[in-house]
Amino acid sequence: MTAQVITVTSGKGGVGKTTAVANLATALAADGKRVVCIDGDIGLRNLDVIMGLENRIVYDIVDVIEGRCKLKQAMIRDKHYPSMYLIPAAQTRDKNAVSPSDMVRICNDLRPDTDFIIIDSPAGIERGFRNSIAAADRVLVVTNPEVSAVRDADRVVGILEAEEKGSPALIINRLNPVLVKNNDMLSAEDVLDLLGIQLIGIVPEDESVIIGSNRGAPVVTDTKSRAGQAFRNIAKRLQGHDVPFMELEQQNALWSAFQRLTGRK
Amino acid sequence: MEQTTSLVQIKGIRDGLLASFSDAPWEDQCGALITQIDERPAFFQGARLAMDVGLQVLKVNDLVDLRDRLSERNVVLWAVVSESPTTEKTSQLLGLATRISKPRPEERKQFADVISDDTALFITKTLRSGTRVEYPGHIVIFGDVNPGAEVVAEGNVIVWGRVRGMIHAGAKGNRSSFICALDLSANQLRIADEVSAMLKPQKDPKPEIASINSEGRLQAELWHTG
Numbered sequence: 001m002t003a004q005v006i007t008v009t010s011g012k013g014g015v016g017k018t019t020a021v022a023n024l025a026t027a028l029a030a031d032g033k034r035v036v037c038i039d040g041d042i043g044l045r046n047l048d049v050i051m052g053l054e055n056r057i058v059y060d061i062v063d064v065i066e067g068r069c070k071l072k073q074a075m076i077r078d079k080h081y082p083s084m085y086l087i088p089a090a091q092t093r094d095k096n097a098v099s100p101s102d103m104v105r106i107c108n109d110l111r112p113d114t115d116f117i118i119i120d121s122p123a124g125i126e127r128g129f130r131n132s133i134a135a136a137d138r139v140l141v142v143t144n145p146e147v148s149a150v151r152d153a154d155r156v157v158g159i160l161e162a163e164e165k166g167s168p169a170l171i172i173n174r175l176n177p178v179l180v181k182n183n184d185m186l187s188a189e190d191v192l193d194l195l196g197i198q199l200i201g202i203v204p205e206d207e208s209v210i211i212g213s214n215r216g217a218p219v220v221t222d223t224k225s226r227a228g229q230a231f232r233n234i235a236k237r238l239q240g241h242d243v244p245f246m247e248l249e250q251q252n253a254l255w256s257a258f259q260r261l262t263g264r265k
Numbered sequence: 266m267e268q269t270t271s272l273v274q275i276k277g278i279r280d281g282l283l284a285s286f287s288d289a290p291w292e293d294q295c296g297a298l299i300t301q302i303d304e305r306p307a308f309f310q311g312a313r314l315a316m317d318v319g320l321q322v323l324k325v326n327d328l329v330d331l332r333d334r335l336s337e338r339n340v341v342l343w344a345v346v347s348e349s350p351t352t353e354k355t356s357q358l359l360g361l362a363t364r365i366s367k368p369r370p371e372e373r374k375q376f377a378d379v380i381s382d383d384t385a386l387f388i389t390k391t392l393r394s395g396t397r398v399e400y401p402g403h404i405v406i407f408g409d410v411n412p413g414a415e416v417v418a419e420g421n422v423i424v425w426g427r428v429r430g431m432i433h434a435g436a437k438g439n440r441s442s443f444i445c446a447l448d449l450s451a452n453q454l455r456i457a458d459e460v461s462a463m464l465k466p467q468k469d470p471k472p473e474i475a476s477i478n479s480e481g482r483l484q485a486e487l488w489h490t491g
Contacts (some may be wrong), residue, residue, distance in 0.1 A: 086480070096339070100333050101337065130336070147412075151394045151411075151412050154395075155413060156392030158358075158394060158395055158396055159395070161358075164325055193409060194409075229398040
């Protein structure tokens with residue numbers, strides 16, 4: 001069996017690409033899949049931090065490309081899941097150190113012994129983005145329910161369609177059901193209406209995501225977190241399972257009522 | 266070597282380099298271009314390249330492939346000038362310019378002359394952010410025009426869908442041009458040199474038509490049948 005290469009991208013920065021990569025990879029690894037994450041953001045790496053692996057980096061992807069180490073040497077094994085690896089980006093180089101064909105070659109080398117290769121694309125639509133989508137079998141576009149993020153996502157979808165990468169799937173991240181209810185935030189329907197692509201998951205706004213990122217322990221391992229549940233569901237859908245979408249609104253209203261009662265916020 | 270240079274001519278223009286393609290098979294010409302670049306890497310390092318592909322009919326994959334090969338050699342492809350509408354559409358989809366600042370010789374003029382007022386470009390997809398479509402006649406779009414997309418026509422623009430991007434009709438100054446759409450909640454409309462910012466997302470959208478009224482102002486009104 002050969003791996004599926006999934007690229008996570010967004011156009012706009014700061015919408016949660018890296019968080020999504022770390023969480024989806026962890027969820028897939030927790031399901032027993034062999035996963036390799038590749039940080040495509042050469043020069044501004046941070047997937048290693050989110051995954052809590054920064055102090056284990058010896059070699060990076062540019063070392064592999066320029067022949068200073070073997071591919072296996074640049075693969076850092078995760079602390080908790082032995083079937084998950086990270087290939088970090090170089091921090092001291094720029095996007096031009098990698099070419100689209102380098103990415104294709106690395107992914108092809110990884111394919112035989114892996115189930116999922118997840119590539120974290122940098123923001124933007126330039127070289128780094130092109131590198132990241134070059135090898136993709138499937139692309140996930142992350143957006144926030146904000147006008148600017150949706151417009152950038154639209155641009156990215158247009159480019160992906162023009163490059164005949166197929167229609168990408170959409171993750172709406174950091175949706176706040178209370179704001180949506182009060183008409184202060186775009187709803188998932190508004191976003192989908194504009195982008196017109198398949199939805200693969202809605203991740204509610206949840207502070208445990210930030211806490212998890214800062215601790216280097218993705219929120220997906222927290223069974224009580226709603227965002228974690230959303231990422232686990234997306235991971236199941238990536239494996240081809242049919243998982244119903246969470247009822248965000250009702251449960252979240254209940255949840256905030258509960259939070260008010262217990263004084264948790 | 267002599268043969269390869271005759272396949273693709275490269276010369277300097279104001280905006281960088283211009284590669285002119287002949288009618289020989291596309292693959293051979295790409296090869297010739299890459300060979301030329303590989304022979305003089307220092308000269309091409311960091312160059313901005315425009316291509317005049319003549320009558321070549323190019324699909325997205327053709328251009329993407331060449332662009333990637335160029336970008337691996339640190340050459341940026343920024344414009345593709347073509348006489349084929351298919352190729353022109355492809356380049357627009359990829360966000361490449363289809364005109365270079367230096368006006369092309371006679372052929373470009375001929376192209377404009379051939380297009381009479383009654384020809385229309387028919388687009389059957391949603392135009393997403395970053396897409397710019399320009400046409401010297403009318404434009405008909407079967408799909409939406411999303412925010413960040415731009416449609417520029419010398420004639421009229423008809424959209425069977427929602428308009429949330431920018432539309433410019435009568436771009437060469439024809440004040441009798443009009444724009445109509447099923448849902449005209451564009452963030453900006455232009456007809457000739459009139460500009461109207463009409464930010465009004467509609468709750469219950471109805472078909473509308475925008476034109477320049479008797480007072481010379483751009484206005485949109487509901488579409489009435491009959």
